[in-house]
Amino acid sequence: xxxxxxxxxxxxxxxxxxxxxxxxxxxxxxxxxxxxxxxxxxxxxxxxxxxxxxxxxxxxxxxxxxxxxxxxxxxxxxxxxxxxxxxxxxxxxxxxxxxxxxxxxxxxxxxxxxxxxxxxxxxxxxxxxxxxxxxxxxxxxxxxxxxxxxxxxxxxxxxxxxxxxxxxxxxxxxxxxxxxxxxxxxxxxxxxxxxxxxxxxxxxxxxxxxxxxxxxxxxxxxxxxxxxxxxxxxxxxxxxxxxxxxxxxxxxxxxxxxxxxxxxxxxxxxxxxxxxxxxxxxxxxxxxxxxxxxxxxxxxxxxxxxxxxxxxxxxxxxxxxxxxxxxxxxxxxxxxxxxxxxxxxx
Amino acid sequence: xxxxxxxxxxxxxxxxxxxxxxxxxxxxxxxxxxxxxxxxxxxxxxxxxxxxxxxxxxxxxxxxxxxxxxxxxxxxxxxxxxxxxxxxxxxxxxxxxxxxxxxxxxxxxxxxxxxxxxxxxxxxxxxxxxxxxxxxxxxxxxxxxxxxxxxxxxxxxxxxxxxxxxxxxxxxxxxxxxxxxxxxxxxxxxxxxxxxxxxxxxxxxxxxxxxxxxxxxxxxxxxxxxxxxxxxxxxxxxxxxxxxxxxxxxxxxxxxxxxxxxxxxxxxxxxxxxxxxxxxxxxxxxxxxxxxxxxxxxxxxxxxxxxxxxxxxxxxxxxxxxxxxxxxxxxxxxxxxxxxxxxxxxxxxxxxxxxxxxxxxxxxxxxxxxxxxxxxxxxxxxxxxxxxxxxxxxxxxxxxxxxxxxxxxxxxx
Numbered sequence: 001x002x003x004x005x006x007x008x009x010x011x012x013x014x015x016x017x018x019x020x021x022x023x024x025x026x027x028x029x030x031x032x033x034x035x036x037x038x039x040x041x042x043x044x045x046x047x048x049x050x051x052x053x054x055x056x057x058x059x060x061x062x063x064x065x066x067x068x069x070x071x072x073x074x075x076x077x078x079x080x081x082x083x084x085x086x087x088x089x090x091x092x093x094x095x096x097x098x099x100x101x102x103x104x105x106x107x108x109x110x111x112x113x114x115x116x117x118x119x120x121x122x123x124x125x126x127x128x129x130x131x132x133x134x135x136x137x138x139x140x141x142x143x144x145x146x147x148x149x150x151x152x153x154x155x156x157x158x159x160x161x162x163x164x165x166x167x168x169x170x171x172x173x174x175x176x177x178x179x180x181x182x183x184x185x186x187x188x189x190x191x192x193x194x195x196x197x198x199x200x201x202x203x204x205x206x207x208x209x210x211x212x213x214x215x216x217x218x219x220x221x222x223x224x225x226x227x228x229x230x231x232x233x234x235x236x237x238x239x240x241x242x243x244x245x246x247x248x249x250x251x252x253x254x255x256x257x258x259x260x261x262x263x264x265x266x267x268x269x270x271x272x273x274x275x276x277x278x279x280x281x282x283x284x285x286x287x288x289x290x291x292x293x294x295x296x297x298x299x300x301x302x303x304x305x306x307x308x309x310x311x312x313x314x315x316x317x318x319x320x321x322x323x324x325x326x327x328x329x330x331x332x333x334x335x336x337x338x339x340x341x342x343x344x345x346x
Numbered sequence: 347x348x349x350x351x352x353x354x355x356x357x358x359x360x361x362x363x364x365x366x367x368x369x370x371x372x373x374x375x376x377x378x379x380x381x382x383x384x385x386x387x388x389x390x391x392x393x394x395x396x397x398x399x400x401x402x403x404x405x406x407x408x409x410x411x412x413x414x415x416x417x418x419x420x421x422x423x424x425x426x427x428x429x430x431x432x433x434x435x436x437x438x439x440x441x442x443x444x445x446x447x448x449x450x451x452x453x454x455x456x457x458x459x460x461x462x463x464x465x466x467x468x469x470x471x472x473x474x475x476x477x478x479x480x481x482x483x484x485x486x487x488x489x490x491x492x493x494x495x496x497x498x499x500x501x502x503x504x505x506x507x508x509x510x511x512x513x514x515x516x517x518x519x520x521x522x523x524x525x526x527x528x529x530x531x532x533x534x535x536x537x538x539x540x541x542x543x544x545x546x547x548x549x550x551x552x553x554x555x556x557x558x559x560x561x562x563x564x565x566x567x568x569x570x571x572x573x574x575x576x577x578x579x580x581x582x583x584x585x586x587x588x589x590x591x592x593x594x595x596x597x598x599x600x601x602x603x604x605x606x607x608x609x610x611x612x613x614x615x616x617x618x619x620x621x622x623x624x625x626x627x628x629x630x631x632x633x634x635x636x637x638x639x640x641x642x643x644x645x646x647x648x649x650x651x652x653x654x655x656x657x658x659x660x661x662x663x664x665x666x667x668x669x670x671x672x673x674x675x676x677x678x679x680x681x682x683x684x685x686x687x688x689x690x691x692x693x694x695x696x697x698x699x700x701x702x703x704x705x706x707x708x709x710x711x712x713x714x715x716x717x718x719x720x721x722x723x724x725x726x727x728x729x730x731x732x733x734x735x736x737x738x739x740x741x742x743x744x745x746x747x748x749x750x751x752x753x754x755x756x757x758x759x
Binding site: 227 | 528529530531532533534535536537538539541605606646647650651652653654655
């Protein structure tokens with residue numbers, strides 16, 4: 001029966017695989033997950049390794065463990081979200097925690113309560129972990145300073161979206177392993193990220209994560225959507241998508257917000273597609289078996305064509321969603337170990 | 347409060363434009379009578395022994411956002427020019443008249459008249475009536491005036507009245523909602539950022555319009571290498587262009603904003619290190635005329651927010667003197683030049699009869715120990731708010747005594 005399997009998983013999750021990481025808490029000494037920028041390479045790898053067991057669990061028919069039973073996780077989303085919120089909610093519930101969602105649209109935030117007051121309120125309700133999405137860069141760190149429990153960043157302004165970068169890395173790790181190209185990290189892998197780099201927290205977290213794991217990162221965007229000084233993050237900058245695709249092994253497309261396509265940054269969606277849309281023809285410029293990723297939701301026919309998005313064996317887009325749940329389970333597990341009194345972590 | 351008894355401060359190092367002179371300073375009826383090595387107390391004088399410390403003119407702080415007496419007195423500030431960005435803005439003669447009297451007798455507040463109604467950059471405010479009510483200069487406020495036609499008419503009108511126009515140099519279209527300077531730091535933090543050239547663009551336009559109008563232009567804060575180059579070039583051509591800076595921009599770069607420290611959220615935003623170096627060079631070579639505090643105390647409701655949502659500004663009055671004396675210790679300027687930047691030049695811009703130790707000028711005096719060490723501690727500040735980006739930094743230079751019109755003030759001692 002599956003309960004036996006669960007018990008086994010519970011015990012493995014409290015112990016790092018032998019030799020690869022420092023023991024216990026030293027493998028991941030952070031209380032919060034506010035950004036990839038705060039993590040060392042081995043800490044990223046640790047989270048990826050820890051997610052592996054949850055990938056396996058999520059593929060079973062009984063997808064439940066009581067690892068976090070009794071714990072309360074609050075998903076405080078000050079910005080609209082469907083898939084990230086759902087993913088965190090499923091992750092918490094599969095681990096047996098009580099999950100509560102707070103939507104900004106229906107909260108006192110609209111009545112002028114400050115972010116700090118909201119944080120203090122959530123803290124007083126004795127949450128065991130708080131997941132935050134907020135429209136301002138740095139908001140998660142601000143809340144983390146005011147509460148007693150771990151805080152997970154589910155996207156803060158244009159700063160970071162760390163679980164997205166981790167799930168992308170986990171997805172890539174799986175896809176490469178299936179091809180027999182699996183390695184511990186992504187040393188030498190060429191990844192092209194194309195889209196609104198300027199406003200994208202997904203891009204920032206992915207740049208940090210991929211470069212930390214050894215990938216060669218290229219970013220591609222029109223000049224108005226490319227942040228100044230981004231080359232200092234150790235990557236190559238392109239404005240011509242065809243050139244950026246040349247020889248790329250992974251192509252990561254970003255969503256372009258419709259309000260940026262109405263003349264402010266881009267003259268029109270069809271002009272954007274003309275220059276930066278990932279079509280089958282364009283994809284042929286990359287390595288023949290290049291993988292395609294997109295954090296979703298997609299603007300089909302704008303930044304990515306349906307034929308590319310749905311290309312079996314090449315498009316990892318639905319796999320990304322699957323890995324998202326596993327990586328969030330791993331983050332919730334690791335960050336609550338101290339509170340749960342796990343040996344070596346408390 | 348009138349000075350009741352003549353005062354002689356003996357055994358002082360007198361800070362004069364020509365250099366530091368050992369000697370005494372005598373004042374009566376609020377006015378300096380004499381100073382120098384051969385000056386001594388007369389019968390009936392109150393005598394203060396300076397014990398060899400510096401006696402300097404009181405600081406004239408050009409462009410503060412709040413009247414904050416305890417902080418000003420702690421920092422040796424005896425006159426402050428108040429920005430028109432008040433609630434409501436200083437765009438009516440009655441408001442200007444009220445502010446002009448508000449600090450007396452122990453602090454002179456010089457209101458800066460709002461250039462346009464509501465500081466909206468569209469219609470000229472009643473500048474002549476506000477001048478009559480006590481306005482010493484005109485200011486565009488926290489923002490620049492986007493409409494070049496309005497700006498030209500403003501400069502022409504102010505030139506006719508003989509008023510300096512104090513501007514904020516950031517091209518509004520480029521700066522937009524930005525809270526940081528475009529570059530690696532802002533990119534890593536994901537902050538809305540504007541290129542540093544937003545400043546040079548604004549300065550170039552305002553200099554061109556001031557030249558056309560024959561107006562006196564004071565750019566309150568210049569913070570970029572390109573901005574300093576434009577001012578330097580305008581001065582070389584003999585234009586009546588001056589500029590200022592606050593200590594934050596010559597002490598800090600955008601590195602201070604990592605970890606989203608909102609006390610380092612300023613307007614203009616902190617710049618790259620190369621621009622900070624350019625600021626030091628511009629202070630050294632005379633391009634910069636004024637160092638001011640930009641005093642803008644802001645409580646947690648304005649600062650305990652995500653970086654881009656926090657309001658810009660810092661409480662700077664208490665640290666202005668020490669930070670400027672830091673430039674002396676670093677060999678950028680000497681002490682007479684420090685007080686030209688802090689007192690003489692801003693007084694001259696405002697047309698105030700102060701800012702220099704000279705017979706006939708008002709006896710606004712600061713007795714200073716330039717070496718006294720102290721640690722800036724936001725929990726111990728005199729200001730109405732504690733938003734200093736220099737918290738826990740060690741520094742040197744303290745005010746030992748402060749006189750406004752020959753009358754000793756309680757604080758700052």
